[in-house]
Amino acid sequence: MTLNTAALGRYRTMRRIRSFEERVGELFLKGESAGSMLHLSIGEEAVVGMTDAMQTGDTFTTHHRGHGVFIGRGGDPSRMMAEIAGKEDGYCRGKGGSMHIADRALGHLGANAIVGGGIPHVVGAGISYRNAGLGQISVAFFGDGAMSQGILYESMNMAALWQLPVIFCCINNQYGMGTRVDRSADHHDFPARAEAFGLNASRADGVDVEGVYTAASALAHAARQGNPGYLEIDAYRFYGHARMDKSPYRTLEEESEGRARDPLLAARARLAAAGIASEADLGGIDGDAAFEMDLALAHAIAAKPPVLSTMFEDVYAPGTAAPRPQAERLTAILSEGARA
Numbered sequence: 001m002t003l004n005t006a007a008l009g010r011y012r013t014m015r016r017i018r019s020f021e022e023r024v025g026e027l028f029l030k031g032e033s034a035g036s037m038l039h040l041s042i043g044e045e046a047v048v049g050m051t052d053a054m055q056t057g058d059t060f061t062t063h064h065r066g067h068g069v070f071i072g073r074g075g076d077p078s079r080m081m082a083e084i085a086g087k088e089d090g091y092c093r094g095k096g097g098s099m100h101i102a103d104r105a106l107g108h109l110g111a112n113a114i115v116g117g118g119i120p121h122v123v124g125a126g127i128s129y130r131n132a133g134l135g136q137i138s139v140a141f142f143g144d145g146a147m148s149q150g151i152l153y154e155s156m157n158m159a160a161l162w163q164l165p166v167i168f169c170c171i172n173n174q175y176g177m178g179t180r181v182d183r184s185a186d187h188h189d190f191p192a193r194a195e196a197f198g199l200n201a202s203r204a205d206g207v208d209v210e211g212v213y214t215a216a217s218a219l220a221h222a223a224r225q226g227n228p229g230y231l232e233i234d235a236y237r238f239y240g241h242a243r244m245d246k247s248p249y250r251t252l253e254e255e256s257e258g259r260a261r262d263p264l265l266a267a268r269a270r271l272a273a274a275g276i277a278s279e280a281d282l283g284g285i286d287g288d289a290a291f292e293m294d295l296a297l298a299h300a301i302a303a304k305p306p307v308l309s310t311m312f313e314d315v316y317a318p319g320t321a322a323p324r325p326q327a328e329r330l331t332a333i334l335s336e337g338a339r340a
Ligand SMILES: Cc1ncc(C[n+]2csc(CCOP(=O)(O)OP(=O)(O)O)c2C)c(N)n1
Pocket: 039, 063, 064, 065, 113, 114, 115, 142, 143, 144, 145, 146, 173, 175, 176, 177, 237, 241
C-alpha cells in the first residue's frame, strides 16, 4: 500500500467513526439505546493513527469511550449499533452495550466502564504473547482520568519489568467528566511518568492523524521486540462527557477553540492540498460513510431483541449458574408468561 493510499484509508476510517457517532447519538435521542449512558468520541478520531499501527492478531481493551477504537480495528458498525440498542445480533447479543462490548475474533478484549479497568488485562495478554513468541502486541486505550489510577502504574511497572509487548495509549481529551486535567494532576507531563517506569513514551498531537500514526508505528515496532510503550494523543472532547451533559463547566470560547482542532477536517484539508484526493473523492468517502451508518442505525432499530429465556446465557463463565434468586425470578416470569 502506498503512503497516500494508507493516509486516505485513515481518513475514511475517521469519517466512518464520526458518522457512526452522529448516528448512535440519534439512536440515543430516539430512545432506542438500551443503556442510559452514551459516550461519544467525536474529536478523538486521530486514534486511528494507533489502531492502524496494529496488526491482525493484536488485541486491545478500551475505556467507556471506545466506539472509534473498535471501528478502527474493524468493528462492524451494524453489529455495534445493534449491541448498543440491546439487540440479539449485537456483538454481545445485546447484553454488553456500549461500555462492555467485546469481540475475541477482532482482538477486542473488552470495553470497561471502570476508569483504568481494562489496563491490566493487556498486561496479562502481553505475558501470554511474550511466552508464545508470536510477535503480537496488546494495547490498552484509556482516558486522562486513568492517569490518576494506581492500577495504571502497577501495570506499567510490570510491563517494563517483564519486557512485555504492550502499549498504554492515553487519549487525553483534557477532561475527566467535568474536571479539567490540570485540576486532577499537579504535574501532568504524563509521558514523563511513563518514562520513569522505563517505557518508551511519546506524545502526539491529536489533530494530526499522520503524526499519531508515525509515533504509534515506532512504539508498536519496539513493543513487538519486548519494549513496551506509552502513547498520549492530545485531543479535545467536542461534546459533553455523556449524551446528556451540556458541559456547563466549559466556556463557549473554549469549546469553539477546541472544536476548531478537528482531526477529521485537518486530514481532509491535507489530503486535498497535497493532491492525494479531489473534492469529489473526499465527498464520495463522506457520502459512503453516511450511507453505511444510516443503514446501521436502521438495522439496529429494526433488529430483534433477545428472547427473555436467554437472559443469563453468555453472562457468567461457562459452567457457572446464574445466582439462585435471579434464576428463580426468571423461571417465575417465564412460567407466568406461559400461563397467560
Ligand atoms: C474507578 C472509577 N471512578 C470513577 C468513575 C466515574 N467516571 C466515569 S467516566 C469518568 C471520567 C473518565 O475520564 P477519562 O478517563 O479522561 O475518560 P473520558 O471520559 O474523558 O474519555 C469517571 C470519573 C468510574 N467509572 N470508575
